[in-house]
Amino acid sequence: MARPRRRLTVIAALDMVGYSELVQRDELGTLREMRAIYKTLVRATLPKFSAQIIKMMGDGGLVEFPSVLDAVEWCMGFQLAMAEHNAASDRPQIEVRAAIVLADVILSDHDRFGAALGFAMRLQAAAPPGGIAITHSVRWQLLGEPASAFKPVGFLMLRSVPYPVEAWFWVPPGRTVPDIQPTQNQMLTPGVLALPGLAAEPPEDQRPLVAILPFGDLSSDKSCASIADGVAEETTATLAHVRSIRLIGRHSLAASPDIRALARDLGLRYAVEGSVRRAGNRIRITAQLIEAETGTHLWSGRMEGTVDDPFALQDEVATSIAGALHPAIRTAEIDRARRKNTDALRAHDLVLKAMPHFWAHRREDNATAIRLLDEALATDPRSGQALGLKAWCLSQEVTYLWSDDVERDKRLALALAQKAAETAEPDALVHVMIGATLSILNVDQSQARVHIDRALALDPTLAWAWTRLGFIQAYSGQPREGLASLRRAILLSPDDPVRFNAYAGMATCLFMLGDYAEAAREARQALDARPGMIWANRLLATSAALAGDMPLARTAVARLLQERPGMTLAEVRQAVHNLGDADMERYLEGLRIAGLPEA
Known part of the structure; x- marks a missing residue:
């Protein structure tokens, strides 16, 4: 018996998502749409990549390519074109799953056979809708940008x-690699496979390490040693509640008070030092944050x-230091993330890079923040800060009239x-992000209040939490209490x-009180x-108009219309x-x- 002809080739498997449901809903319309996609996005584009269709299976097919790169580039282009097609169509969306494998196949004149083709179809079934799945044998053939576009799952x-099967996924920009939540059997690691010594290491903690150094007693009679020790102790205890940092143990400081040595040996990133002076009954305490x-x-x-x-003085000082360190460390960490090589960025760094764009409160910056957060979620789909901050960014898209589909972005944000x-x-900042999103997108503020209260329980020095509490109180019929919360936020973190x-x-609270x-x-x-x-010109315009200051009100409206020509009251009603x-x-x-x- 003659030995069968075989070839190592590259196979892309494609399959339509939800085909049966779409056909049941509109059989003729779905078939027409599929034929149009096949004609314009599949058959017309394959010759450029020297590819050929080897099997058609109703709602899917197999395509053979001469190289891995050809297959990857075609599949990415096809999925991007499908995303554009769906965005421009008023029909139910048609999404396709794709998988690319290296396949050892048996050849016939116009067909291919072998177990590898079945494997390609199995992998395709695991791919994200609108995305691509590949295995390690394909991933290792790619270099540079195509390789980094795929995220390990x-x-x-x-x-x-x-x-x-070790797999990598790609999805178009603006989408998030799905959080598969694999079961223990689905997420087998080399250690589970009984390969000794190859078990995956736990993820590295990316939070900055901070040390509270002993405060010095600079009083002439050295009578403030106990107060200095108490300030350092209370500051350490207060900062222990701050989830975004790690504190170094006092025993490490006792062994090596040299902060540069601690930076070298333990990875210390920041240190807080200070001093206490006394003049009569008055005490002056200074503190510094040092890289x-x-x-x-x-x-x-x-x-x-x-x-x-x-004791009251020590508590007050510790609270003031903790409140001031939040923005100081955050700013320093953002600068560190900006200086890092792009390839070295992880989810934590990408969230930090997104923050200045988020708080810029400009449409183009908000879009940049969302893009960075999508990259963070592709790296770590369960990052609480990336999920929470993207939700907050999307709520800004809705309420600031930046969204081209308000209901879609609202649903996604929630x-x-x-x-x-x-x-x-147990991260206070994540709860602030969740609370802000829920507060912006709902009349009922009770669920948002739960998360902000949780944030303040975790970290009572977090100014962002007090700010969002002020907004929630304004919308909940407690604007006077809201003013107090907002003043506390400014006092805690004036910089x-x-x-x-x-x-x-505060403007929102005063508007609710009728003090226009x-x-x-x-x-x-x-x-x-x-x-x-x-967007704040909306608040300025309505407040100034109700106060009778028409020149200021008209100037604010002119600024709104300059930014968004054609803005109407109907749009504002839909956004708020x-x-x-x-x-x-x-x-x-x-x-x-x-x-x-009006309209």
């Missing part, structure tokens, strides 16, 4: 395949009090917030780059602090989701008086 168990590796001073602050109640909550991270948001919150002139003043202060924050009926009508009436057109 671990070892999968495929139907009728008796061994775990351990370089010795650069990043922040300094000074607090004063009396010796009458040293889904991401829910997923962030399910990560169950925070997001301080402008607290001013906008003061609301307009606070709105102007928010705009002065963040000139690119165009957290005002009750009476407050919404009052808000829109001010904009109407200011000159914003």
